[in-house]
Amino acid sequence: MLFSKGCEYGLRAMIYVATHGEDPDEFVPIRRISKELDISFHFLTKIFQQLNEERIIESYRGPRGGIRLARPASKIRLMEIVVALEGPGLFSECVMGLPGCGDLAPCPLHDGWSEQRDRLAGLLKSMTLAEASRQIAAEGLRIGP
Amino acid sequence: MLFSKGCEYGLRAMIYVATHGEDPDEFVPIRRISKELDISFHFLTKIFQQLNEERIIESYRGPRGGIRLARPASKIRLMEIVVALEGPGLFSECVMGLPGCGDLAPCPLHDGWSEQRDRLAGLLKSMTLAEASRQIAAEGLRIGP
DNA sequence: AACAATTAAGACAAAGTAGTCTTGATTGTG
DNA sequence: CACAATCAAGACTACTTTGTCTTAATTGTT
Secondary structure, eight states: OOSOHHHHHHHHHHHHHHHHOSSTTSOBOHHHHHHHHTOOHHHHHHHHHHHHHTTSEEEEOSTTOEEEESSOGGGOBHHHHHHHHHOTTTTTOOTTOOTTOSSSSOOTTHHHHHHHHHHHHHHHHHOBHHHHHHHHHHHTOOSOO | OOSOHHHHHHHHHHHHHHHHOSSTTSOBOHHHHHHHHTOOHHHHHHHHHHHHHTTSEEEEOSTTOEEEESSOGGGOBHHHHHHHHHOTTTTTOOTTOOTTOSSSSOOTTHHHHHHHHHHHHHHHHHOBHHHHHHHHHHHTOOSOO
16 A cells, blocks of 8 residues: 555545535535545544645634635645655655665665656646546546445 | 565565575575564564465475575566565555546546556566566665665 | 474564544634 | 534544564474
8 A cells, every 4th residue: 555544535535625616715524525535534634634734725613614725726736735644755765665775775676666656756746636626527537435 | 655564574585585595495594584684583484474375485494494485586576475475456456545446437546556556566577586686786786774 | 312493373562553532612603 | 692513632442563472393413
């Protein structure tokens, strides 16, 4: 498993918000997201708290409160979400776990792995929530169970 | 982290055995591997037990016992080791954890992820212990700390 | 036969991840 | 103001992974 559960949930939840935000200024209750995607409400709350600290979303309490994107979906890249939830370093780890592995002292898999890893990183860096969301709408893809 | 610790250790240990087996019929004690690679002896023993069940290595008890490759290093592909230690399915999981995600009902990252994942799988399938070992010898690479 | 070297197996412990619950703070609505 | 809806925060539990320890079985050497 590449991403932690928290990161998987966070990605799906953010894409959900981007997709279902009729009015982007409206706050979406976490409870609704949790039900739609079948993710534990409290766990999801903690995930959004992390995303809130990184200013990727905004939250608001009280009736009609919830969370919303802090910026237009076209300005939020998937990589930001991954970094906020996995921490930096996911895309610099050695696949065999050698502490000093790198371009200078590579393990046997280093070159092959880092190429694929960098491509994935490139995909996450270039893909925005708006694109993921558009792709879902256009092709009838799914983010829930 | 893509691989579990057990899988990381298993790959390094197998490459070590392939590299340091002067006589391929000689048994290498697990304790020696554990010291050279700085991996917990008992944990490593359990890893080799799994590899033994899959007939990737052979073990022998008593003085001058240890483990050795069950086949020539050129006949053992890294993918076998990964599958033995991670189980099958690592290379068919959805990156966002959606149970039904696949070519028919893809999540937004499905195509991009599965391409990189398949390339990595291809690398692991095509690379043998002999090649990894030769690469280390030729280029002075490292598998220990 | 006695001993030392070694793997085998499983119980156990520690640490990390995932998930639940409770309480508190904020805020709109009647 | 009273109340309900909602996020915030932290304690707590459960599960999984990782690592340790102990005991047993096997085997070569003396």
